[in-house]
Amino acid sequence: MTTTTAPDLPRIERSTEDALVLSGVRRSYPITTKLNWLTGRREATASFEAVRGIDLRVARGELFALLGTNGAGKTSTVELIEGLARPSGGTIEVLGHDPFAERKQVRHHTGVVLQQSGFPPTLTVREMAQIWQGTLTRSLAVDETLAAVDLADKLEVETAKLSGGERRRLDIALAVLGNPELLVLDEPTTGLDPESRRHIWSLIQGLVQRGSTVLLTTHYLEEAENLADRIAIMHDGLIAREGTLADIVAEAPARISFLRPECLALADLYLPDTTITLTDRMVIETRTLQDTLARVLAWAGTTPLPQLEARSASLEQVFLSIADTEEL
Template sequence: MDTSVITAHALRRTYGSGSDSFEAVRGIDLQVRRGELFALLGTNGAGKTSTLEVLEGLAPASAGRVRVLGHDPYRERHAVRPRTGTMLQDAGFPPELTAAETARLWHGTLSRPVPVDQALAAVGLEHRAGVHVAALSGGEQRRLDLALAIMGRPEVLFLDEPTTGLDPQSRRATWDLVAGLLHEGVTVLLTTHYLEEAETLADRLAIMHAGRVARAGTVAEIVATETARITFADDADVPALELTALPALAAAPARERGRWTLTATDLQVTLTALLTAAGDAGVQLTGLEARSASLEQAFLAVAADDDAPTAHGSRRTAPVAA
């Protein structure tokens, strides 16, 4: 049984035409299952915003096939829009309205909204309901944007950089809110620059680079493509160790700036062998550090691949009622 809520096959998005055209999204495939959180990460100008705009129905695909809840989100927007919630990077709220007035304005455009007070309370803004948007902090405006995105009881929620500008406490509260929505069966597509956010929330993710999906899978699957690292000071006794003979090394030991670096495909195996060898030889490993592979490491590895030209990103704005 196909449980996909969002699908994209050979999706392309091109800006301009003829010799002035630029292809920001270059034939990507995505699949988001019902009730999961899928994180779309990307290097600067990777094309993730251009991709998200197509999936949200804000722009048509230049080529390929896109479906959200079984419909083309752009050509059949009337069938998709009432069932989705969208949080853009900048919602463009009228500054002269209060938070409550903005929420009530949006409330009137929805078919089955939650009460305004309930939506504001969900994001911790009930005490700021009477404050004009212009007087809200950047983080508070982001929380107001989130309140409007969830007000329509969406089946699918698009979150574009939802915690940018939030303090750590507000960011954690947003994570808890999103986790609650997932528990209720909401499907979430998230873009974020915070890798910890993706690691904490995402069931699966994709890393985009130069308009293509460079890596995709669960966090564990993506991290498994990277190597662990062991470093320690280049002291006088270290050469007595036969570092090149250690098991599970991914590359030859490297010595630079007064430190040795070992890369390992199996951190436990290599580290155990290193400590055993050091103990047998009476060598003290000064400044020893061992680090498992991480999502950050995988992301940086993708970012370091600059063989292809980068795509031009865009910052999006939208009126209060889309």
């Protein structure tokens, strides 16, 4: 597979306005209903609130990653942004418009890559793109767009014969064919092998370089770490953390761990302002990684420390700590 550089597509002029603004957004789902005999409609008598009042801003030209623990409300939030439903409370603006009430004004300026999609199996890659082009108000050239996602040599190949990575690149090509200002990429690399995933990363980075705004949802924390300008983590219907990667991990401690040799006495190890957990491994949490590691190595001297690891705070560490919290 070749290495993909920034897609050779027209640049999008960036505005100083935010591409996406959520203010106090809520979304509820009815749990039980009853029939209103006067209106003939069923009305909710009890509901579950999946999104409990969130605020988000995504600047134009920004790549924003939205992560979520299980049942966090991330999918419900993305559906509201896509205009598939009206929020139960609060307001949403996509490129200055309500994505539900003003869907016609928004739809032509946004592109969406869903978690799963399907293509008619006997259509070629070019035919699929041409059919999709026919649904667009404005569009880029088909062959040039397909070439930009490295599908120039697959134009006459039936979609059923594409690999998983090639199908995902076709998804992205269709999403950018309308030259959108905002791209919503919902789990764009799920199920792909590492090489294909890296290939998609290059495509996404190229789209941002040309001026697109990207809202990315992903289960791969490494993906958010490598691609996102800013990150938000949802938990229990709320935004638990938001900011740059550095902002999010700033309050989390670094970790040093190793199998403790029995010949070394813990009483001889002085580690101020740390938290030590001792099981089969010795795990040290610290906010001064270099100083603490130097003390550990001085304590060990020439005695090997089996499976020694020293890691700065990570997005995974913060994410798991949020997932393990029952109440924020």
